Amino acid sequence: MNNDIPQTRKHILKMTPLGHLRCFITVLARLPSWIPWIIRGDPDPPPAYDDPYPKTYAIRQIVSRPETGFYFSDTSPIALWLCLGAAGPNRNSPWFAQLNVRCKDITELMRDGFHVTEENVLWNEGKIGDTTDIYTDFDMSFVNQICESGKIRTREYVLRDTQSNPPRWTAFLQVHAETDAVLSNFRLGRISAANVHGAQAFGANGRIVYNYSALSPANSFNIIYDDMPMEGLWPWPRLD
Structure with missing residues (x-):
């Protein structure tokens, strides 16, 4: 061979x-x-x-901000506030976030549930920058607390309701972290009611109508619907 x-x-x-x-x-x-x-x-x-x-890779649909002055004006009332990721700014959590929701009727969000996904994001409205430059919803003393916890960078999302036109609600989500790497890896789709450490809802007169704290859940209340189970990001009471 x-x-x-x-x-x-x-x-x-x-x-x-x-x-x-x-x-x-x-x-x-x-x-x-x-x-x-x-x-x-x-x-x-x-x-x-x-x-x-x-x-x-999902191809995102880029939608412009809706022409509804009520929702995005500086004087629009915040109807729902959610504290996500931690009970407050601290060095033990990689990120800390707050979601401020504006709507005309908070009772609709209680009855129908408050659901947020990446489909609600106005992607071309978002930004990343220094926390002191982006965070404007609270006084500077609270901003200083966030920065002192090491979370000197903030990513902001602008969201709106996709079920109605004009939208029933719009929201600003601000995520705080030490580095841009943490912010770029943050995924809104992974957020659930389990990430909510605090929540407050406000009525038309600006008074608190709903309150929840993960540190003292026994003191939670809803003066509109009492203990009616709610869906989505409402942390209490839950259907499941």
Whole structure:
């Protein structure tokens, strides 16, 4: 036998008829993916195996801010405030966030549930910057508390209701962290009622009509619907 025969050919020559049949079936199965390469004459053939972990990216629909002055004016009342990620600014949590919701009728959000997903985000309205530059909803003493906890960077989301036109509610979500890396990895879709450490809702007269604190859940109250279970980001009372 010619000793100059390449090792691959030697292996093929030693294969049994059953081995040859398996090899033929394998080549036949891959043939459809090779046809476009053969026709185009690409210099490199396609990979022999598909990537077991293909990367997929959702194409986001970029929607402009709705023309509803009530919701985005500085004088619009905050109807619902949620504290997320931690009970307050501290160094033990990687991030701390607050969601300020503006709406005309807080009772609708109680009856229907308050659900927030990435579909509610106005992506072209968001920004990342220093906490002292972005955070404007509370006085500077609270801003200083956030910065003293190490969370000197803030990511802001602008959200709106997608079920009605004009939207029943709009909101600002501000996420605070030490670095932009934490903020860029934050995913709104992972937020649930389990992340809510505090919540307050306000009636038309500005008085508190709903209160919840994870530190003292026994003192929670809802003066409109008492202990009616609510859905979405409402932390108390829960259906589940």
